[in-house]
Amino acid sequence: MSAAPDAIWGQACLAAALVALDPAGTGVVIRARPGPVREAWLAHLHALLGPDSPVTRLPAATTDDALLGGLDLPATLRTGRPVAQPGLLARGDGGVMVVPMAERLGPGTAARIAQALDTGAVEVARDGIAVRQPARFGLVLLDEGEGEDEALPACLADRAAIHLDLDPVPPGVLAATPPPPDLAAARAARPAVPEENPETLCALAARLGIASLRAPLLALRVARLHAALAGRDIVADPDLAAAFGLVLAPRARAWPQDAEEAPPAEPPPPEGDEAEPRTSDVTGEDRILAAAATSLPPGLLARLVAGEGPRTRSPGAGRSGATATARRGRPVGARPGDPRRGRLALIETLRAAAPWQRLRRGEGEARLRIAADDLRIRRLVQRRETTTIFAVDASGSAALERLAEVKGAVESLLAECYVRRDRVALVAFRGAGADLLLAPTRSLVRAKRALASLPGGGGTPLAAGIEAAGRLAAAERRGGRSPVVLLLTDGRANIARSGAPGRAQAASDALAAARTLAREGTRALVIDTAARPQEAARGLAAAMAARYLAMPQADAARLTKAVLRETAPPG
Missing domain, CATH: 3.40.50.300 (P-loop containing nucleotide triphosphate hydrolases)
Incomplete structure (x- = not known):
């Protein structure tokens, strides 16, 4: 639960x-x-x-x-x-x-x-x-x-x-934020820890498949803090349960099957002097598991049953968007070197020379003396990872040609992405709205599966398609990536943002969405897929501050080259 x-x-x-x-x-x-x-x-x-x-x-x-x-x-x-x-x-x-x-x-x-x-x-x-x-x-x-x-x-x-x-x-x-507790009193408290508590937490960590030795130690520290906050003199089961839910459960790689149900409550002992003490067969670990199970985040138990552990990256693992040293790009520090083989880092050069000035200067001399060993040059890294977002007009009778073109281009681009560490996404708009058919990915299998199921026909909700691409671009930008939107359309919208038919309102909504995309600074390319170049598509590119490319015939190779030019790093 x-x-x-x-x-x-x-x-x-x-x-x-x-x-x-x-x-x-x-x-x-x-x-x-x-x-x-x-x-x-x-x-x-x-x-x-x-x-x-x-x-x-x-x-x-x-x-x-x-x-x-x-x-x-x-x-x-x-x-x-x-x-x-x-x-x-x-x-x-x-x-x-x-x-x-x-x-x-x-x-x-x-x-x-x-x-x-x-x-x-x-x-x-x-x-x-x-x-x-x-x-x-x-x-x-x-x-x-x-x-x-x-x-x-x-x-x-x-x-x-x-x-x-x-x-x-x-x-x-x-609005249900509780009032702040008395932290001063809690800092002064020193709750005692029963001898069995560390053993209980270590046993729980082992049952959850947690290999880290640090986890039960941190859980014990959190349990003591929880007891101090509650005003208890000794760490009790509620403190261990809170530490379990906050420290151990999120790290779990498995969930004990025998703990999926709470242990049955014990009947009260008989009254009278002849009552004999009984030993419960419910362990402290089971009590903590049962107490904490109801406070677990949604989906945690299902994730553990499926065998999905916590998301962490090992020190040696690579990652998307990793940067490499380059001769041009973003500066990330400096290193000793010859300015003829790089860009001089003036501040770092002065910083390297400053400690030696008293030894290098003559009596009464005020000049700054810089030796060859002081010279520093910039360390640069290449551009950020790029996410290419295809926004495809899947409406109308010519949809099949456009979709075949996009399928070939996306598959060609994915081959480049393996080398460039870039990603590709696909948004299709038709009928009354837009759908994200392919979330940003480098997986060729996922891309082919999404492209194979791409439908065609219906009205043209152009504004909805541009807005969907813009939302995805904003999300990618927040993730530290550089998005590029490729809009494939003839520019002739007939479904307004509200979903109602009407060419005039639909065109106005599409231009407004294009201007919003331009204000956000998203790079874009408008590819006119009509049999003849359309002024509507050209005007849309101008509102979007995007390049315009007329491509009346399906040509995946030409489209791929255009996309690679557009997604190349500036300069």
């Missing part, structure tokens, strides 16, 4: 209180899309932490200098000696660090954060400085991944005690 959305929100608020009680000792994974529910939970946690606990947000593509700290260049040049500057991890000491899109963290960044969590400090020894700064912080990992290749780094997911799934929570239950 699964918990209702209001019960899940109550459990999420309890988790926020536990994290605020001991940020560095807990940590949390939030599985939720961007929206009011996730923001409400973060605001609730911020309020519980109070003004004295810093909340640091880790920017995307953070460099080592920003994360760990390094040389304070202005102070070093001013004083003539190396001056250290703290990084994000050290500045977050005593608070929490929020990591958006944690599923896209690089393995190096994840390893450095994990090391800081283990040691409670950050060590920097480079550029003439050697410092160790305290960095005890709680970690809030925001998981927005959708596919198997978008999973949290295992080293961080394993170190976060609490795992929450807020996707089933509707915004309507946010």
Whole structure:
């Protein structure tokens, strides 16, 4: 039996209180899309932490200098000696660090954060400085991944005690947020732990197929915090059940079949002096399983029965959208090198030269002396992963030719995607609306299956097709990818956004949807599939700020070349 959305929100608020009680000792994974529910939970946690606990947000593509700290260049040049500057991890000491899109963290960044969590400090020894700064912080990992290749780094997911799934929570239950508990009294409490509790949690972890030794230790810590929050002097079954639901259950890879039903309640003992004590055959593990089963997130038991474990990414696993060093692209740091073989990194060069100025300068000399060993050049990475979204007009009598063209082009593009690590999606519009027939994928099997079932005929709801492609493009952009919309149509709409027939209103709605797509900055290509070039399609491309390509005859090879030109990185 699964918990209702209001019960899940109550459990999420309890988790926020536990994290605020001991940020560095807990940590949390939030599985939720961007929206009011996730923001409400973060605001609730911020309020519980109070003004004295810093909340640091880790920017995307953070460099080592920003994360760990390094040389304070202005102070070093001013004083003539190396001056250290703290990084994000050290500045977050005593608070929490929020990591958006944690599923896209690089393995190096994840390893450095994990090391800081283990040691409670950050060590920097480079550029003439050697410092160790305290960095005890709680970690809030925001998981927005959708596919198997978008999973949290295992080293961080394993170190976060609490795992929450807020996707089933509707915004309507946010009004039921409980009042903040007395955290000051809970911090002063020191509940005792019975000797059998660690053994019970280890046995539960083993029955759930959890291989991590860290999981039962974190569960025991959460159980003690829960007991302190409840004002108990000793950790009891309700505390173990709460720790089970927040720490162990989300990590489970299997569910004990003998725990699917709650154990029967024992009859009360007989009254009188001659009553003999009886030993129950219900173990502590079974009591905890039965108590926690009703508070599990929806679908967890079904997922475990199907053999699907938690979504994590091993340190050596590759991932979609991974970047590679290149001669052009986005800068991600600097390295020693010759500026004739790369772009000079001026600030990093000055940072490398600054600690040595006192030794290099003559008496009374104020010039800055830079040696060849000080020179640094930019490290660049290639463009982001591209998602090509086909929005196909599947209406009218010429649909079969268009669909055959798209099938050939998509299959050709998928072959390129295996090399370029890009993805392809398919939206078809006909009749009264638009359908997502193929979610973003690199799977050739899935693409062929979706294309084979693509129907044709009916009216032309052009506005609905453009809006569906725009929503998918926005979702891909939030996931860190670069979307490109390819609209295949003759531009002659006859179904309005409301679903009512009428060419005038349908054309107006289509132009409005095209302008919205242009305002969002989505790259697009309009492919006119009519027998003769149509002014309607040309006007649609102008409103969409897109390239226009007339292709009256089905030609998958030509379409593929046009798409590859459009999806090539700028410059």
